[in-house]
Amino acid sequence: MTSEALYAAVALALFGLGWAGLLLKAAPLRKLIALNVMSLGALMLLVAFAWRPDAPPDPVPHALAITGIVVAVAATALGLVLIRRVRADRDR
Amino acid sequence: MVSPDAALAALFVLPLTGALAAFAAPRAAAALAIGVSWANAALVGGLYGMVGARIALGGHAAPLGVALRLDGLAWPFLALAGALFAFAASATAGRALLAKPGAAALWLTLLAGLNALFVSADAFNLYITLEVVSLAAVALTALGGPAAGAPALRYLFVSLGGSIFYLAGVAFFYRATGALDIGLIGAAGLSGPALAAPLALTTLGLLLKAGAAPFHFWLPPAHAAAAPAASALLSGVVVKAALYVLIRLWTDAAPPEALDAAAPVFRVLGLAALGVGALGAFRATRLKALIAFSTVAQIGYAPLALGFAAGSPLAVQALVAFMAAHGLAKGAIFLAADGLRRANGHDALDSLADPGSRLGPTKGAIGLGVVALMGLPPSGGFLAKWTLAEAATAQGHWWMAPLLAGAAVLTGVYMLRLVSALVRAPACADGDAPRGWSALALAVAAVALGFSGPMLSALMLAEAAP
Numbered sequence: 001m002t003s004e005a006l007y008a009a010v011a012l013a014l015f016g017l018g019w020a021g022l023l024l025k026a027a028p029l030r031k032l033i034a035l036n037v038m039s040l041g042a043l044m045l046l047v048a049f050a051w052r053p054d055a056p057p058d059p060v061p062h063a064l065a066i067t068g069i070v071v072a073v074a075a076t077a078l079g080l081v082l083i084r085r086v087r088a089d090r091d092r
Numbered sequence: 093m094v095s096p097d098a099a100l101a102a103l104f105v106l107p108l109t110g111a112l113a114a115f116a117a118p119r120a121a122a123a124l125a126i127g128v129s130w131a132n133a134a135l136v137g138g139l140y141g142m143v144g145a146r147i148a149l150g151g152h153a154a155p156l157g158v159a160l161r162l163d164g165l166a167w168p169f170l171a172l173a174g175a176l177f178a179f180a181a182s183a184t185a186g187r188a189l190l191a192k193p194g195a196a197a198l199w200l201t202l203l204a205g206l207n208a209l210f211v212s213a214d215a216f217n218l219y220i221t222l223e224v225v226s227l228a229a230v231a232l233t234a235l236g237g238p239a240a241g242a243p244a245l246r247y248l249f250v251s252l253g254g255s256i257f258y259l260a261g262v263a264f265f266y267r268a269t270g271a272l273d274i275g276l277i278g279a280a281g282l283s284g285p286a287l288a289a290p291l292a293l294t295t296l297g298l299l300l301k302a303g304a305a306p307f308h309f310w311l312p313p314a315h316a317a318a319a320p321a322a323s324a325l326l327s328g329v330v331v332k333a334a335l336y337v338l339i340r341l342w343t344d345a346a347p348p349e350a351l352d353a354a355a356p357v358f359r360v361l362g363l364a365a366l367g368v369g370a371l372g373a374f375r376a377t378r379l380k381a382l383i384a385f386s387t388v389a390q391i392g393y394a395p396l397a398l399g400f401a402a403g404s405p406l407a408v409q410a411l412v413a414f415m416a417a418h419g420l421a422k423g424a425i426f427l428a429a430d431g432l433r434r435a436n437g438h439d440a441l442d443s444l445a446d447p448g449s450r451l452g453p454t455k456g457a458i459g460l461g462v463v464a465l466m467g468l469p470p471s472g473g474f475l476a477k478w479t480l481a482e483a484a485t486a487q488g489h490w491w492m493a494p495l496l497a498g499a500a501v502l503t504g505v506y507m508l509r510l511v512s513a514l515v516r517a518p519a520c521a522d523g524d525a526p527r528g529w530s531a532l533a534l535a536v537a538a539v540a541l542g543f544s545g546p547m548l549s550a551l552m553l554a555e556a557a558p
Contacts, residue, residue, distance in 0.1 A: 032249075
């Protein structure tokens, strides 16, 4: 098994795990964490695909993964704010 | 003469600068959002003469650089967003929303994201713009009040989940082709699993984000809970952004044979959406829920038309006409519904009453909007249905014409629940309700779109040129 295949398989497993969590977990905070796991899976897929047999890794997918992380951080922040707001509205 | 580089860059530099300024100067934010929305509409109007332009940002060409492309498919979507943002901002509902803290900055960020999305020629850049659009749209939804928090959160989960599916698909595209530019991906001539895997992942993600049945469950609560002007944008153009990327991928990145193979699936998805949306609209008890379920139904026309688009530019043209007609009509109806709700003091469908003659423009907007949604001649909806029937019949699917006529009757029946309110005994006369000129302008545009057939054909031909 090449290291690319190994990393890609782990990435897809993370992706699937996150997707299952997003579908099956009811608590919003758990859903948000599941979403982050899923997002990590997709980003790790990019990192795995940067692998080249006889050359240093392709930098383009690395750049995409970093950009994706930034997006995920912003989205998580918005999710956390919304979760707090929903809770505050419910408790009122 | 402005260079295409500057004009295309202005599509997102203008609203983004506006968003920053609105954030920095909250007092002037609402006026700024209205002004920038109109300036953007004028800019898009001027860009009509530049259709066919393709630029490499900063002089860095693909494959490494990010290309922007203004073609015949992009311009109608830019124009739809331009018109909706301008009229919705000016409407009373728009000014009420923009007066809330943060709303103007989100409004302009959403516009910047949409504009950038429509001119992006790069699969990863499309991911980024999809995310900008989602985050701004979710935040804008949450401004709808205490009841909007939970639907907005669900919208966020679905939309982000969809984006991640799309991103995984992009990763597979890059793995197979070493390219991110949609045209270069298409030129690589993928086939077999190397094509099927990324197409399946991106399509699933985009259908989730578009709220296409069977992934529509999140849409009606979110679109019904948002502030009226935000609902007009969400239903009118935000769901279309995901559908636009879907069209792009299937027409530019995938070969016609792949679309031909997937066509039956798309047709079934389209018909399912028409049925599910209509059913929800029949059962809705609130005005805004009815309108939101009508969006679920109308989104179905996109996969349906895509099911006939393999090697058929005519079906793509029909799809664009559907999106534009629905966007304008739905924007008009959401804004008009706000007038109706203000005049009545509630929005329970069973007891809505005629808001009186002062709200003539509002009533006109609802009437014309329903005409366009049903697809009666001479509206934009009719043009779309006629074009789709023509494309389908040419491929031997004669059943499309009667089916589209049946769908029009179905739309008419559930929309009658709204229209009948206008002919009930006048009950209320609230002097504060807006008269609804912005809604009427959008509805007139939705009907006038019916005369844009030659223009749309010309735009599609412009796209075919290299």
